[in-house]
Amino acid sequence: DIQMTQSPSSLSASVGDRVTITCRASQTISTYLNWYLQKPGKAPKLLIYAASNLQSGVPSRFSGSGSGTDFTLTISSLQPEDFATYYCQQSYSTPLTFGGGTKVEIK
């Protein structure tokens, strides 16, 4: 099974900050890496697919990069609605696996 490791597990940031979350796969997954945002009590929402492609309707302040085993989600200027938990997920092979999540909190 491919293990997905996210870091940090939580972070505190202020509105307007640049935020970076990393995700590492235990083996190469090419660019089969997706990022989701989840707010409390809500279903996850797809932000980035295939490592760097912005899902339709997602603000351009979100961006993704990486290939192979190391990936990054960047929020260029954190907005109030961005405080949530972020998950990476590999779709390279089954079992599909998610990272443990990164909770972004208000500083």
Place this chain on the structure above:
Amino acid sequence: EVQLVESGGGLVKPGGSLRLSCAASGFTFNSHNMNWVRQAPGKGLEWVSSISSSSTYIYDADSVKGRFTISRDNTKNSLYLQMNSLRVEDTAVYYCARGEGLTTATPIDYWGQGTLVTVSA
């Protein structure tokens, strides 16, 4: 508008069974692989099972293999999860989730609101 509406969750005793359903609308159901993903209270996301567009390919997490069965009815635009031999650790919100394409190699692009399954004596 894509809609996924789960039903069938509830309280069940260990060893019991439940059948979850997911009614899909707003898209061509038989053109997408479908998934069940769960989230235990206060925990992260865990993939449970996937089924290809024509039911040819089915994949299950080891944690549910032999106990849960995913299926779909393309004539009814519906996805199902038959859960048998339920354990306390199966307690979670279960999400019905659409794969963007025909295979599991595509992102999960839409999620239902989830249905809570509680396994407790």
